[in-house]
Amino acid sequence: MQLGRHVPLSWRNLTEHKLRLLASVAGVAFATTLMFMENGFRKSILDSMVNVIERIDGQVVLVSRTLYTLSVPFPFPLERIVQARGVAGVASSSPLYTVTRSSYWRNPETGRDARVCVVGYPPEDDVLDLPELKAARDLWSRPNTAMADERSRQDQFGEFRAGQVSELAGKRFEVVGTFSLGINVQTNGNLVVSDRNMMAAFPELDGPSLMDRRVHVGVLRTSPGADPRRVRDAVAAALPPDVRVMTLDQFIARERDFWDKVAPIGTVFYIGVVMGFIVGSVICYQVLYSDISDRLPEFATLKAIGYSNAALYRVVLTQALYLALLGYAAGLAVSFFLFQWVHRLTGLPMDVPRNNPYLILALTIAMCLGSGAFAARRLISADPAQLFA
Amino acid sequence: MSSATFTTTMTRAVNLPAGGDVVIRAVGVNYAYGAGETRTQVLFDNHLEISRGEVVIMTGPSGSGKSTLLTLIGALRKMQEGYLEVLHKNLSKAGEGEQVDLRKDVGFIFQQHNLFSSLSALENVRMATALKPASAEEMDRRCVDILTKMGLGDRIHHRPAELSGGQKQRVAIARALVNQPRLVLADEPTASLDAKSSQIVLDLLRGLADGPTKTTILLVTHDQRVIDKADRIVNMIGGRIVTNSLTKVAVRIVRALAATPWLEGLSEATLSRIANAMTVEARVPGETIVRQGDECDRFFVVGSGVADAYKDGQFDEEKCYGESFGMISAYFKMPVPETVTARTEMELYVLTKDDFLHALAEDQSFETRIRSILAGASPVAQPSSPSAP
Numbered sequence: 001m002q003l004g005r006h007v008p009l010s011w012r013n014l015t016e017h018k019l020r021l022l023a024s025v026a027g028v029a030f031a032t033t034l035m036f037m038e039n040g041f042r043k044s045i046l047d048s049m050v051n052v053i054e055r056i057d058g059q060v061v062l063v064s065r066t067l068y069t070l071s072v073p074f075p076f077p078l079e080r081i082v083q084a085r086g087v088a089g090v091a092s093s094s095p096l097y098t099v100t101r102s103s104y105w106r107n108p109e110t111g112r113d114a115r116v117c118v119v120g121y122p123p124e125d126d127v128l129d130l131p132e133l134k135a136a137r138d139l140w141s142r143p144n145t146a147m148a149d150e151r152s153r154q155d156q157f158g159e160f161r162a163g164q165v166s167e168l169a170g171k172r173f174e175v176v177g178t179f180s181l182g183i184n185v186q187t188n189g190n191l192v193v194s195d196r197n198m199m200a201a202f203p204e205l206d207g208p209s210l211m212d213r214r215v216h217v218g219v220l221r222t223s224p225g226a227d228p229r230r231v232r233d234a235v236a237a238a239l240p241p242d243v244r245v246m247t248l249d250q251f252i253a254r255e256r257d258f259w260d261k262v263a264p265i266g267t268v269f270y271i272g273v274v275m276g277f278i279v280g281s282v283i284c285y286q287v288l289y290s291d292i293s294d295r296l297p298e299f300a301t302l303k304a305i306g307y308s309n310a311a312l313y314r315v316v317l318t319q320a321l322y323l324a325l326l327g328y329a330a331g332l333a334v335s336f337f338l339f340q341w342v343h344r345l346t347g348l349p350m351d352v353p354r355n356n357p358y359l360i361l362a363l364t365i366a367m368c369l370g371s372g373a374f375a376a377r378r379l380i381s382a383d384p385a386q387l388f389a
Numbered sequence: 390m391s392s393a394t395f396t397t398t399m400t401r402a403v404n405l406p407a408g409g410d411v412v413i414r415a416v417g418v419n420y421a422y423g424a425g426e427t428r429t430q431v432l433f434d435n436h437l438e439i440s441r442g443e444v445v446i447m448t449g450p451s452g453s454g455k456s457t458l459l460t461l462i463g464a465l466r467k468m469q470e471g472y473l474e475v476l477h478k479n480l481s482k483a484g485e486g487e488q489v490d491l492r493k494d495v496g497f498i499f500q501q502h503n504l505f506s507s508l509s510a511l512e513n514v515r516m517a518t519a520l521k522p523a524s525a526e527e528m529d530r531r532c533v534d535i536l537t538k539m540g541l542g543d544r545i546h547h548r549p550a551e552l553s554g555g556q557k558q559r560v561a562i563a564r565a566l567v568n569q570p571r572l573v574l575a576d577e578p579t580a581s582l583d584a585k586s587s588q589i590v591l592d593l594l595r596g597l598a599d600g601p602t603k604t605t606i607l608l609v610t611h612d613q614r615v616i617d618k619a620d621r622i623v624n625m626i627g628g629r630i631v632t633n634s635l636t637k638v639a640v641r642i643v644r645a646l647a648a649t650p651w652l653e654g655l656s657e658a659t660l661s662r663i664a665n666a667m668t669v670e671a672r673v674p675g676e677t678i679v680r681q682g683d684e685c686d687r688f689f690v691v692g693s694g695v696a697d698a699y700k701d702g703q704f705d706e707e708k709c710y711g712e713s714f715g716m717i718s719a720y721f722k723m724p725v726p727e728t729v730t731a732r733t734e735m736e737l738y739v740l741t742k743d744d745f746l747h748a749l750a751e752d753q754s755f756e757t758r759i760r761s762i763l764a765g766a767s768p769v770a771q772p773s774s775p776s777a778p
Binding site for chain 2: 005006007009012013015016295297298300301302304305306307308384385387388
């Protein structure tokens with residue numbers, strides 16, 4: 001066995017006792033998994049809260065001036081959308097209606113009503129960029145038909161399938177097809193209907209005239225080559241102040257910000273991540289401190305023969321780094337399984353690659369290195385002179 | 390401060406430095422633990438000079454300060470008072486970095502082996518070679534060589550748990566010696582070794598001292614087997630060096646004293662005490678050292694060179710290494726029985742009347758014996774009768 005120039009002391013110390021190694025890695029993996037899960041929940045919730053508007057096929061949107069989140073929709077008159085069509089750079093505009101609080105779908109298997117998010121728009125406008133909806137446009141243009149989100153919770157709605165007939169808001173509706181969108185913490189399922197069916201199911205959205213219909217989002221498509229920001233400014237200047245004009249990106253960011261910072265779902269899960277970091281730091285500190293204490297005479301001997309404190313710090317920090325990498329790998333593997341399980345259980349979009357795995361890696365390394373640096377202070381107390389006592 | 394600035398007053402025969410190259414020079418070294426009311430001084434005004442290539446044993450009861458002095462010499466503690474120079478580096482005001490640098494030239498052997506249980510014998514020794522880095526092959530070769538010399542050639546890949554106590558200690562000794570240090574400081578290095586292993590280690594230490602590196606060896610030990618290998622024995626009591634004896638010179642003098650009829654039968658301890666009191670003098674060829682019939686107050690042992698003894702003007706005999714002559718006339722009430730003239734350059738160990746009387750006062754049995762001789766209880770015709778050692 002040929003050694004390299006350096007003896008891998010950190011690795012040997014870490015891996016000497018297999019059971020202790022297993023426990024140490026499990027501890028760090030637990031903290032890593034906790035951070036993954038908390039960050040995953042946060043991100044999935046934020047993603048789920050914008051999953052509808054992220055699929056809007058447009059560049060500029062109109063919303064009510066009083067709207068603070070689409071989950072609590074504030075309407076504005078359809079007339080504004082029509083007015084926007086006259087602004088230079090606007091190629092087309094479409095209304096999008098959404099009802100989240102007063103919309104109930106009756107589960108045909110149990111007969112129980114469950115709240116569902118209903119989104120409506122003119123089918124021919126392809127407002128949502130979902131291929132299933134575009135393909136089945138003719139089907140759900142018919143009266144009393146709806147497309148259903150196959151990722152809706154089955155324990156609430158049963159399994160959505162084409163041909164299924166039940167009631168939406170007390171009116172007979174037929175499911176003519178399914179699409180894949182995903183749920184969020186406010187809704188357990190989604191239906192998409194035509195604007196006509198929307199008015200039929202929720203007449204409160206209708207007005208005395210077509211122009212008075214109560215729209216929740218106006219979707220504007222810009223002309224080819226037009227700058228969405230310039231179009232936004234032009235539309236804002238042209239319309240009365242009862243509507244707010246934003247680019248789609250701004251709208252998505254605003255909606256995420258609301259849930260992240262105002263709600264404050266994001267803050268709660270941030271605290272969860274911090275807790276995971278603290279728990280991991282404590283575990284890592286205990287592991288390294290205990291190991292250093294057990295080997296204090298050996299480290300003192302190294303100091304005696306000429307190793308500097310900095311060199312010994314490097315040994316401990318390298319050991320901490322190995323522990324971080326092993327713990328991260330184990331935590332990542334566990335998180336993959338847990339994410340899939342949570343996704344199956346809740347329908348939330350849990351996906352490891354989209355959940356900043358590099359950020360969690362950086363946090364895990366920082367956690368272990370920080371703990372290692374604290375634990376390594378014990379080395380300073382290793383007095384080589386005591387070896388002659 | 391230059392080392393040349395210091396001259397110590399070690400005129401005793403057994404105190405002389407063995408060689409010219411002094412590698413440890415301590416002058417007026419004091420040390421105390423604690424401060425204020427809890428201050429406890431453990432070293433008091435210690436002077437010591439040890440030459441390159443000497444094997445020195447430090448003895449003394451527990452708490453006598455030998456470990457503290459050893460840690461100061463090993464740059465494991467900061468000096469407080471006095472002057473200390475080790476390997477030509479002034480440690481009196483050395484900082485942490487200078488101390489660490491010096492320690493790289495020192496081989497430390499502790500009572501406890503302090504081997505990393507996670508590393509093999511080879512890797513433990515390689516931890517030391519990392520301080521004097523070379524290619525991996527070269528470092529491996531040095532480690533395997535020293536381990537093989539220690540009788541561990543077939544154990545180099547074994548971990549400490551797979552080695553006996555003696556084998557572990559030999560690995561620790563190999564770690565201390567692998568870089569061919571200029572100074573070795575050892576605390577009971579053979580305490581946990583069997584006779585065979587001890588012999589191997591002691592031969593190796595002696596070989597280092599006598600070999601081309603002329604390594605200086607300083608050991609704290611009570612092992613009689615080690616004493617046989619020593620050049621000098623330093624005895625400490627109560628924080629002070631009470632004796633500092635060149636063992637070969639001491640043995641030579643004691644043997645000569647033991648062969649002297651009027652000292653016959655005295656214990657080794659008494660003879661050693663007398664030997665410790667003897668000073669050294671040089672004589673040139675042709676110089677008459679004592680004259681027959683004169684009153685004399687000194688007793689001589691030949692350290693080196695040859696002298697001629699005459700009685701009544703006639704050549705009587707040759708005086709050479711280990712033989713004695715002279716007389717304490719005031720005590721024995723008799724003049725010098727022969728004239729002794731240096732034939733070559735000579736080194737003589739000399740016991741003066743005052744030191745003789747001091748030894749007499751310290752040892753009741755000695756005094757009783759002398760008094761009985763003087764009273765005629767035991768026939769002593771020639772107090773200075775020479776005898777080959």
